Structure formats: structure tokens, C-alpha cells
Amino acid sequence: MRHPQSLDACPTPLSDAGLLAATLQGRFTSPCYWTFKAQRFTWLSEGILEIVPVSEAKHEALVLSAGIHGDETAPIEWVCNIVQGLMSGKIISTRPLLVILGHPAAMRVQRRYLDENLNRLFKPTLTQSQVKPTRETEVAHRLMTTVSDFHTRHGNFIHLDLHTAIRESLIEQFAIVPQSHPGYRWEEGLQLLGRCGIGAAVRQSKVSSTFSGWTHDRLNALSFTLELGKVAPFGENDLSRLASLDQAIRVQLTHTETDTTSANTAPARSETAPLPPVFEVAQEIIQTGESFTLEVAEDIPNFTRFDNGRRVWSDRNQFFQVENGPLYLLFPNPKVPKGQRAGLLIRRCE
Ligand SMILES: [Zn+2]
Known part of the structure; x- marks a missing residue:
């Protein structure tokens, strides 16, 4: 141009x-x-x-x-x-x-x-x-x-x-x-x-x-x-x-x-506006294949809080539950192809 x-x-x-x-x-x-x-x-x-x-x-x-x-x-x-x-x-x-x-x-x-x-x-x-x-x-x-x-x-x-x-x-x-x-x-x-x-x-x-x-x-x-x-x-x-x-x-x-x-x-x-809280990614939830289940309601809102012990996802062989929480869920979407990101778990930074 x-x-x-x-x-x-x-x-x-x-x-x-x-x-x-x-x-x-x-x-x-x-x-x-x-x-x-x-x-x-x-x-x-x-x-x-x-x-x-x-x-x-x-x-x-x-x-x-x-x-x-x-x-x-x-x-x-x-x-x-x-x-x-x-x-x-x-x-x-x-x-x-x-x-x-x-x-x-x-x-x-x-x-x-x-x-x-x-x-x-x-x-x-x-x-x-x-x-x-x-x-x-x-x-x-x-x-x-x-x-x-x-x-x-x-x-x-x-x-x-x-x-x-x-x-x-x-x-x-x-x-x-x-x-x-x-x-x-x-x-x-x-x-x-x-x-x-x-x-x-x-x-x-x-x-x-x-x-x-x-x-x-x-x-x-x-x-x-x-x-x-x-x-x-x-x-x-x-x-x-x-x-x-x-x-x-x-x-x-x-x-x-x-x-x-x-x-x-x-x-x-x-300049006096409050600074937003900062979060960092604790874990990417990866779609592991056919038996993958994201154990949350379909319409769960972003930033839903998960405390220790909360099961987040599972498949035939394994499951993930929160340790060192609380964690917060962002962009859940289990309907992605295997290997792709099905959501993020984030943690609030101090
Ligand atoms: Zn957009």
C-alpha cells in the first residue's frame, strides 16, 4: 500500500x-x-x-x-x-x-x-x-x-x-x-x-x-x-x-x-482509580480425549471459585481436584478437540 x-x-x-x-x-x-x-x-x-x-x-x-x-x-x-x-x-x-x-x-x-x-x-x-x-x-x-x-x-x-x-x-x-x-x-x-x-x-x-x-x-x-x-x-x-x-x-x-x-x-x-486484582494461570485444563469430563455446570460463570478438594475434571484414567486453592475457573469449554485447552484455572496473586 x-x-x-x-x-x-x-x-x-x-x-x-x-x-x-x-x-x-x-x-x-x-x-x-x-x-x-x-x-x-x-x-x-x-x-x-x-x-x-x-x-x-x-x-x-x-x-x-x-x-x-x-x-x-x-x-x-x-x-x-x-x-x-x-x-x-x-x-x-x-x-x-x-x-x-x-x-x-x-x-x-x-x-x-x-x-x-x-x-x-x-x-x-x-x-x-x-x-x-x-x-x-x-x-x-x-x-x-x-x-x-x-x-x-x-x-x-x-x-x-x-x-x-x-x-x-x-x-x-x-x-x-x-x-x-x-x-x-x-x-x-x-x-x-x-x-x-x-x-x-x-x-x-x-x-x-x-x-x-x-x-x-x-x-x-x-x-x-x-x-x-x-x-x-x-x-x-x-x-x-x-x-x-x-x-x-x-x-x-x-x-x-x-x-x-x-x-x-x-x-x-x-490516577486514584483502584488497581485491579491480578491473577496468574495455575493450570491449563487440557481435553484428554473421548472420556474427558469437565465436572462443572454448562453455564458456570467465569471466575467461579473452587476450594481445595473440588474435583474439576476427569477421564477414564485420572481426575484432577484442587490443591493449594482457591482456584478460579476461566473460559471453560469441554467441546474442543483432544489436546486443546478446555479451560483455565487461575490463582489470585498476592
Ligand atoms: Zn472475542
Whole structure:
């Protein structure tokens, strides 16, 4: 793709439809730009908009992605509200911002995915020749290229990949934190999560092929996957449940004070938000085959607590019960193929 600085002006600005409608209607044709209120908007590809201050950006860049799973509509609607605020001039960003609606084709049919789960395909080794191409491998390739180019243009960035869950959760909004490099900006990340109203942070125990795992691992971004409540169809979301996130990101985008002590990511104004409790993975529950049984109710909520002695899973030859508890259950799903992850048991860190 041509460098954004050399593009043509958009023949039909996005502003009459908004990013969500334009994406659902498949209106993208080719990369183009417009400027408004000292911000340059570049419509890079379907569902992807870059917004950059015309004068030199003073703060670290931000990537907000939603719709990696096409039916997770609340964060899609929320991030499009932020875009609307920028396009109307109500928000003037002091940072380069990349907004990504990850999987437009799945969004149009409000399905999680078409061929396979996109959020397992962000791998450094992924090329079209190494994996059997699906519609999702093409999307993953496009997103990795786009974000790499953004990183080349704007340097370090924070990445929030926004999702909603299928099941209930005793902690409604929580973050998955990629397995971190040494020197990871952990304190700063927790503060940001606290300001966003996130109720728990779960640290991954190994490198993962999720979008946020990839941006952290490959581009050293301060990255999180955020689970923000339950799936609902477009138009049926209560976005007031995302009020803390909304407030924190608006502050993040617009704050102007000069901070030379850190990477300029911590607005002073809401530093008092409580830090979320941190959990780490105690055990991955692996599907062991035909006789595998996850001994929990089908609709058990995330973060259900298991005390010592509680049997969690069994098969013909073995069973697992909790020792050194309490442990908490996350993402239970016994209907995965043998050898794959059927859930996580996590432990609260002191
Ligand atoms: Zn998701």
C-alpha cells in the first residue's frame, strides 16, 4: 500500500455514514484521507481508520481494535462512538490513533467467525503458504501488516483489543495480559486498566497467538485483551456499562499536560482509580480425549471459585481436584478437540 501521506482525498468522506455503517455496507473502495480540526483521518482499508494530529504528536500512539469476533458488538459500537467524536471535532486527539474493526465480513452476518477463530491466528510465522488459507488467515495477515506499518510510522503504542464473552462472569470486565517481556510496563498497564474500570487482570503463562499477544510479543506494545461483558446483537447493547472505559480513553486521547518522567500514558486526573486484582494461570485444563469430563455446570460463570478438594475434571484414567486453592475457573469449554485447552484455572496473586 502507498504511504498514507501520498494518498488522494476521499471522494466521499466517511463522515456522512460513520465508520460502522460504512463498514457494514461495504463502502470502502481504496485508501484515502481527509483533514478536519487539525487531525488527519486516513481510511486505510475496510474497517480501519488512522487519526493523527496534523502537528507533531506529543504522546504515545494508541490502537483500539474491536470486532475481531464479528458478533461482539458492544465494543464495536463504543469504538465507533469515539470515532464519531473525533470526526465531529468533539474529541481532538493528541496521539496517533488506529481504530480497527477487525473482521467486517463476520460483523455483517453477526457471527463470531466464518471459517475459524481469528484470534488464534496472530503468529509471527503466519504466511499464506504455511497454513491452509481461510478467510480468517487473510484477515490476520492484513491486520498484522497494517499494525506493523502503523508502528513503523508512529513508534511505541498501547493496544486495547476489545471483546465480549459468551458466558456470564462474576467479574464482568477483565483483562488478559500477554506473557510479558522483561521490562514490561506492568505498573503503568495496571493503572490504565484501573482507570478503564477493569475488575481483574489475568496474566498469560505463555506466548499466545491472539491479536494483543502478537502486538506485545512482536512490536513490544503495552497490550491487553479486554473482556467487557456479554455478547448482544447490534443496537441492543447498554453502552453505559462501558462508561469507565469511555471516560478513561477520552482522557487518554485528549490530555495535554507534559510529563517527562514516563512514556506519557498516565493522565494525572484519574490516577486514584483502584488497581485491579491480578491473577496468574495455575493450570491449563487440557481435553484428554473421548472420556474427558469437565465436572462443572454448562453455564458456570467465569471466575467461579473452587476450594481445595473440588474435583474439576476427569477421564477414564485420572481426575484432577484442587490443591493449594482457591482456584478460579476461566473460559471453560469441554467441546474442543483432544489436546486443546478446555479451560483455565487461575490463582489470585498476592
Ligand atoms: Zn472475542
